[in-house]
Amino acid sequence: MLNGRQFETGQCIVVPCRHAPTILDLTDEESQAVLAAARQVSGWIVDAFDPDGILLYQSNGLGSGQEVPHFHLHVVPRRANSDWGAGPPHLADVQRGGARFDHTRVTDDKIRTVEILRRHALGV
Numbered sequence: 844m845l846n847g848r849q850f851e852t853g854q855c856i857v858v859p860c861r862h863a864p865t866i867l868d869l870t871d872e873e874s875q876a877v878l879a880a881a882r883q884v885s886g887w888i889v890d891a892f893d894p895d896g897i898l899l900y901q902s903n904g905l906g907s908g909q910e911v912p913h914f915h916l917h918v919v920p921r922r923a924n925s926d927w928g929a930g931p932p933h934l935a936d937v938q939r940g941g942a943r944f945d946h947t948r949v950t951d952d953k954i955r956t957v958e959i960l961r962r963h964a965l966g967v
Contacts, residue, residue, distance in 0.1 A: 844856055844858065845953060845956060845957050845960070846917065847948075847953075849952065849953060849956065850919070851894075851919050851920050851921065851922070851925060852892060852920070852952070852956055853888045853891060853892045853894070853920045853956055853959075853960065854917065854918070854919045854920065855884050855888065855917075855918045855960070856915040856916065856917055856918065857877050857880045857881045857884060857915065857916045857918060858913065858914070858915045858916075859873045859876065859877055859914060861873065862913055863913070863914045864912050864913065864914065865903040865904060865909070865914055866901060866903055866914055867903065868914065869914060877914075877916055878916075881899055881916050881918050884918045885897045885899075885918055887960050887963040887964050888918065888920045888960070889920075890963045891959045891960055891962075891963045892920050892959075894920030894921055894922055895921055895922050895923055896920075896921045897918065897919065897920060897921065898917070898918075898919040898921050899916060899917065899918060899919070900916075900917045900919070901914070901915070901916045901917065
């Protein structure tokens with residue numbers, strides 16, 4: 844699914860169907876399915892947005908900056924001009940007590956991004 848906070852255009856998250864708070868709570872089968880899905884989504888992102896690279900990241904527990912208590916793997920297109928520095932920008936925002944983007948707001952950019960990824964996912 845599209846990440847509500849688009850730190851990079853096309854940023855998605857892969858979420859298992861069964862609730863699992865962290866990676867340690869996934870079964871081996873769920874872990875394999877998540878990685879397979881992340882690989883597929885990465886291909887769509889590369890086809891759709893031609894990034895310089897793909898970053899996968901995932902946080903476990905409050906000390907790592909995990910904000911949502913449900914395992915999810917971020918699939919992020921990266922470009923040389925990204926402002927992420929050495930890590931995900933939301934971690935600095937969490938430490939300051941604020942959120943960088945309203946992830947619940949539906950925007951035209953998010954709608955366009957979903958449509959672009961959908962076309963690549965369907966091969967049209």
